[in-house]
Amino acid sequence: MNYNLAAPMFRHSMTQGSRLAVSVGGREVSYAELAALAQRVARWITAGTSRPRGFVGVLASRSVEAYAGVLGTCWSGNAYVPLNPQLPEERLAQLLGIIQPVAVVVDDAGRETLSARVREACAAPILSNLEELPPFDPGDRPCEVGAEDVGYMIFTSGSTGVPKGVLVPNRAVHHLVSALQEVYGFGPEDRFSKAYNLSFDGSIHDMFTAWNAGGSVHPVPAQMLMAPMKFIQERRLTVWASVPSTAVFMERLRMLQPGAFPSLRCTIFSGEPLPLRSALAWQQAAPNSVVDNICGHTECCCFSTLERLTDSPNVTPKRGLVAIGKPLPGFEAAVFDEFCRPLGPGQEGELALAGPQVALGYFGDAERTAARFPVIDGKVWYRTGDLVYREESGIYHHLGRVDHQVKIRGHRVELGEVEAHLAEICGSDSVAAVAWPVDHGSARGVVAFHCVQGLAPEDVRDALMRRIPRYAVPQQVLRLTDIPLTPNGKIDRKLLVEMLEAGAVAVS
Amino acid sequence: MNDRLAIREFLQKLLRQTGDRRSFADSDSLVMSGRLDSVDTLDLVVFLEEKYGIDFAERGFDKNDLDSLDNIMALIEAGSGASV
Numbered sequence: 001m002n003y004n005l006a007a008p009m010f011r012h013s014m015t016q017g018s019r020l021a022v023s024v025g026g027r028e029v030s031y032a033e034l035a036a037l038a039q040r041v042a043r044w045i046t047a048g049t050s051r052p053r054g055f056v057g058v059l060a061s062r063s064v065e066a067y068a069g070v071l072g073t074c075w076s077g078n079a080y081v082p083l084n085p086q087l088p089e090e091r092l093a094q095l096l097g098i099i100q101p102v103a104v105v106v107d108d109a110g111r112e113t114l115s116a117r118v119r120e121a122c123a124a125p126i127l128s129n130l131e132e133l134p135p136f137d138p139g140d141r142p143c144e145v146g147a148e149d150v151g152y153m154i155f156t157s158g159s160t161g162v163p164k165g166v167l168v169p170n171r172a173v174h175h176l177v178s179a180l181q182e183v184y185g186f187g188p189e190d191r192f193s194k195a196y197n198l199s200f201d202g203s204i205h206d207m208f209t210a211w212n213a214g215g216s217v218h219p220v221p222a223q224m225l226m227a228p229m230k231f232i233q234e235r236r237l238t239v240w241a242s243v244p245s246t247a248v249f250m251e252r253l254r255m256l257q258p259g260a261f262p263s264l265r266c267t268i269f270s271g272e273p274l275p276l277r278s279a280l281a282w283q284q285a286a287p288n289s290v291v292d293n294i295c296g297h298t299e300c301c302c303f304s305t306l307e308r309l310t311d312s313p314n315v316t317p318k319r320g321l322v323a324i325g326k327p328l329p330g331f332e333a334a335v336f337d338e339f340c341r342p343l344g345p346g347q348e349g350e351l352a353l354a355g356p357q358v359a360l361g362y363f364g365d366a367e368r369t370a371a372r373f374p375v376i377d378g379k380v381w382y383r384t385g386d387l388v389y390r391e392e393s394g395i396y397h398h399l400g401r402v403d404h405q406v407k408i409r410g411h412r413v414e415l416g417e418v419e420a421h422l423a424e425i426c427g428s429d430s431v432a433a434v435a436w437p438v439d440h441g442s443a444r445g446v447v448a449f450h451c452v453q454g455l456a457p458e459d460v461r462d463a464l465m466r467r468i469p470r471y472a473v474p475q476q477v478l479r480l481t482d483i484p485l486t487p488n489g490k491i492d493r494k495l496l497v498e499m500l501e502a503g504a505v506a507v508s
Numbered sequence: 509m510n511d512r513l514a515i516r517e518f519l520q521k522l523l524r525q526t527g528d529r530r531s532f533a534d535s536d537s538l539v540m541s542g543r544l545d546s547v548d549t550l551d552l553v554v555f556l557e558e559k560y561g562i563d564f565a566e567r568g569f570d571k572n573d574l575d576s577l578d579n580i581m582a583l584i585e586a587g588s589g590a591s592v
Contacts, residue, residue: 255569444547445545470542471542
């Protein structure tokens with residue numbers, strides 16, 4: 001069996017070539033056109049490198065180039081690495097230095113990021129114009145790849161300041177797509193939203209489940225992402241997947257009127273906690289749709305557990321959030337204590353997952369891979385870091401984190417990463433970062449603390465802006481006399497949050 | 509107080525809430541650039557709905573319309589509630 005991620009799209013191109021595969025930026029691209037583009041990108045990649053297999057950077061977003069780059073990379077047997085064109089220059093150069101790509105595909109937005117500094121970090125050939133591609137070869141097929149070969153790598157925040165590259169094998173995507181197909185029964189008539197950015201792992205669902213089903217992908221323009229009411233209506237979408245913030249925002253704008261989205265039949269919220277109130281409002285607006293809360297992890301190929309909204313919804317007590325439900329087909333889930341010993345129903349501990357969607361580990365980081373992916377009785381588990389408990393019925397509830405990872409509008413941020421950069425900028429280790437304020441389990445931003453006199457908050461923010469993604473840059477930078485510590489000598493983040501809540505922090 | 513000044517003051521208030529004390533020109537990007545986040549944007553929407561009668565549920569929502577002071581003024585001048 002060929003596990004090439006471009007294979008399902010290619011099969012549809014042979015049987016229903018004229019059907020719409022993706023509609024983006026005013027361009028309607030059919031399956032036949034998309035397959036031809038992918039094949040030409042693959043030929044360009046293999047012509048430019050003598051390395052048998054490597055990474056191809058896709059420095060693009062919401063464009064034909066982005067999807068041709070992803071599928072062309074897969075077709076060629078290489079692994080794609082999505083790189084967000086909105087990343088700061090230093091971060092982009094750092095990531096390119098880590099992956100040493102065999103090639104890079106860029107779109108208009110990606111081309112603008114190619115400064116001298118970024119080019120210096122990347123010696124690989126760059127494809128910036130699809131017109132430059134070699135001609136289409138109708139006899140070519142997606143390259144044979146195996147289940148364990150890497151399909152893609154996505155970077156997430158790393159607590160030491162260096163991003164972690166999660167290596168995801170083809171079998172994980174293959175399994176995700178099969179599991180979702182089993183749950184939802186997607187078909188060629190389905191019209192899928194693409195709200196998640198390419199560098200956000202939800203995009204794996206957006207693209208590969210859609211092209212597996214022979215449906216069409218509809219990337220949501222960035223300016224409409226917050227409240228895509230008209231987009232859903234005009235495109236007559238049948239499948240919506242996004243972070244719950246979209247529902248929260250639209251509810252507040254009174255856009256979730258009863259029956260507003262009759263075309264939707266599947267709604268998937270993931271990436272952050274789902275408030276019950278917004279889920280119910282969405283259900284009213286989309287009466288023909290199932291509304292599912294999916295908990296996901298980049299290390300488990302984006303989606304792991306599912307809870308469907310019903311007339312008597314499972315709500316996590318005291319949080320007003322929809323439960324995270326039960327594992328998707330094929331997953332085994334457990335609650336671990338700190339020594340990876342399984343806990344029983346009702347006991348709080350760390351969510352651990354095993355099964356065919358578990359990633360291979362972190363690129364070039366055997367130590368951290370061993371810590372997060374322990375092998376127990378011959379089975380590989382992923383320790384998610386999510387604090388959960390399981391009901392007797394098998395329903396899981398999310399309570400927060402066991403570590404210092406936070407979610408800012410769906411993006412994973414390690415507070416340790418912010419602190420590592422902050423310490424370098426301040427020239428002092430007496431720094432701290434906390435997520436604040438937090439509403440319904442979702443953080444709105446990061447607040448940073450330091451103890452250096454005469455350091456302007458704007459200068460610290462500007463320096464951070466050049467190093468880390470914008471969503472991780474603290475909205476406030478405050479100076480304290482000392483960073484409060486716990487009796488164990490660790491940063492007392494709880495006290496810092498209490499100080500912020502009480503307004504008891506002096507702004508420098 | 510004229511409309512442009514009133515909206516500028518409101519935008520300044522939103523920015524200050526998140527510790528952003530930098531000045532901005534009438535044409536500077538505030539939403540697409542990330543200086544105002546989604547919660548700030550929501551506050552701005554409520555302000556514009558209440559003060560100028562703009563109905564976003566009717567007209568749809570496009571971040572570009574709110575991205576700068578100039579864009580907001582154009583939105584108001586285009587007529588409250590007018591569908592695009």
